[in-house]
Amino acid sequence: MSAPLLEVQDLRVSFSTDDGVVHAVDGISYSVREGQTLGIVGESGSGKSVSSLTTLGLTRSPNTKIEGRMLFGGKDLVQMSDHDLRQVRGNEIAMIFQDPLSSLHPFYRVGKQLTEAILIHRHIGKSAARARALELLEMVGIPDPKGRIDAYPHEFSGGMRQRAMIAMALANEPKLLIADEPTTALDVTVQAQILALLDDLQRRLGMAIVIITHDLGVVAEISDEISVMYAGRIVEHASTREIFAAPQHPYTWGLLRSIPRLDSPRGEELIPISGRPPSLINRPSGCHFHPRCPYAQETHKRIDPKLEPVPGARSHEVACLLAPAVRASIWQGLASGRTPEQLLPLAAASNPAVAAVPAPAAPGEAE
Amino acid sequence: MLRYIIRRVLWGILMLILVCAATFVLFQVLPTVNPAVLRAGRNASPKIIHHIEVEFGLNQPLWVQFWRYLKHIFLHFNFGYSLYSGQSVLSLIENRLPATISLTVGAVVLWVVIGIPVGIISAIKRGTFLDRAAMGTALALLSAPVFWLALIAIYLFADELGRWPILPGPDSYVGLTADPWMWFKSLIMPWLVLSATQAAIYSRLLRGNLLEVMGEDYIRTARAKGLPERKVIWRHGVRAAITPVFTVLGLDIGALLGGAVLTETVFEIHGIGLLNFDAISHSDFPIVQGTTLLAAMFIIVANIFVDVGYAFIDPRVRYS
DSSP: OOOEEEEEEEEEEEEEETTEEEEEEEEEEEEEETTOEEEEEOOTTSSHHHHHHHHTTTTOSTTEEEEEEEEETTEETTTSOHHHHHHHBTTTEEEEOSOHHHHSOTTSOHHHHHHHHHHHHOOOOHHHHHHHHHHHHHHTTOSSHHHHTTSOGGGSOHHHHHHHHHHHHTTTOOSEEEEESTTTTSOHHHHHHHHHHHHHHHHHHOOEEEEEESOHHHHHHHOSEEEEEETTEEEEEEEHHHHHHSOOSHHHHHHHHTSOOTTSOTTOOOOOOOSOOOOSSSOOSSSTTGGGOTTOOGGGGTOOOOOEEOTTSTTOEEOOOSOHHHHHHHHHHHHTTOOHHHHHHHHHHTOGGGTTSOOOOSOOOOO | OHHHHHHHHHHHHHHHHHHHHHHHIIIIISOOSOHHHHHHOTTOOHHHHHHHHHHHTTTSOHHHHHHHHHHHHHHHOOOOBOTTTOOBHHHHHHHHHHHHHHHHHHHHHHHHHHHHHHHHHHHHTTTSHHHHHHHHHHHHHHHSOHHHHHHHHHHHHBTTTSSSOOBOOTTOOOOTTTOHHHHHHHHHHHHHHHHHHHHHHHHHHHHHHHHHHTTSHHHHHHHHTTOOHHHIIIIIIIHHHTHHHHHHHHHHHHHHHTOOHHHHHHTTOOSHHHHHHHHHHTTOHHHHHHHHHHHHHHHHHHHHHHHHHHHHHOTTOOOO
């Protein structure tokens, strides 16, 4: 196994706002090896985008506090000067974003935006850059690149725009591509095409990919490993196979149960996770997920779980206060179609001291 | 595109006819004073007044008068004659237009050259002392009436009148061809006064636009590419933020060419604005009609220019 290409250690990002300090990322660690794909999954406001933007220093501002380390090729991106970081951006680490229409400049032709990306980091002539741009458009599967290179972004379809964004990101053959919700703004069929393209390009170019999404279905196909984020923290991390086979965290269960499946019976309802993501200014006490967790016990309001290895599983970590055996039986119950209410006694039984106390059913903030 | 332009021009002509109708009603139907009496001068005999009424067609039905008025304007470019001097309105306008154009062009250059950089710098240095000072000054200039600023300027710097008499004062304007240096000197104060408010408006407009644009996704993309911040701001930010400024600029130029009444009056620059002002004070309706029509025409033309020009500035805009 090769050394990690990107190793994030205890990253913390907080913003000072008029309403208070927003703890967007609260001590996360992960690593990506060359050629590997890591999926970071979580809902809006879980800190997944902030952590990835921080990789490129795009969250830097006087109001932002960034702590921890982000080692990339032995250099710490957190400590790096703006000037040095600019040499990394778009060169060794590139990024694509959610909405390709708003992410491309509306006033410049696609070809111009591509050659600009090339010329920032390569000292070549304009015609060579244009030839490279054509090559890139061809590579990402844009038909008739010669005819399309001088079009404006609004003249492209959504899928074509995202392909153009990918072409721009790959302009300088980055070692790491960060894809922040790359398919969220696209039609489902186009989503599949873009994911297949990313997968194919990764194989050809050997780059690592960090893909950020709220949709476990998106990362299922393309990721090697998955980190699940909640309220600025990673609450579960495992290989993709493990996450789908033996998920450990109630939040992950919720995410999995809210994916539509083709093999589920017709008319079966999707089950949303109740409540809303917590405020990152006044975070819930104890386990941050407890206000929304159907299995939360009284003690979970006080104790803040750490990310710990799951016994008996290889490189599977979870931050949950339920006992491993209890988690296993609850997931089995859920998988066989039982409801959280039916399974609640299992959770209560694991903690006899507080078994009598009803779990907080209503979502909301703890004091 | 060509069809669009033709359509816009036709609409513009229709607008002009409507403006003609409005000015006709305002200045020939509504006034209770008989133009023939004004034209005849003091102590004119009823016979003379009647003679003038017949000559001007004032005894004919209104629609006949209006039709003749329209025909004169659109077929013969005849805007009528001053009730007092008898000079043709068109020749008066031709005579006065160079001064107004001189005033407008210089002021526009000045406020663009001042307003745009100030706006950009304020946005980049948002929240700093520089930004606050610039925006504070802009607010003060915006709040100061033009005629007041003009009087202060004259009080401070005008020849013979000012505390520091370094610049020619009111009524010193001469044509560019007559004496270029004097032309320039005499216009410095009017240019400054007229552009002060506008520079303030433009700097605030551009600052606001740029701050908004800098939060756009494509700016994040530009940064993610590794582009230096300076290029992110200029090539990606300013390029997008400046387009709405062009719209306002076009319309402002159009409006100013119709006469900067206050500035021209205080500095006694004999341009369209002062012509209009004098005509209004004498109830010289044909001149007021003429200048109103001219101002409307400039605004309509400016609108067409702005709309057509926008297609060149913003590639997303296509007319068909």
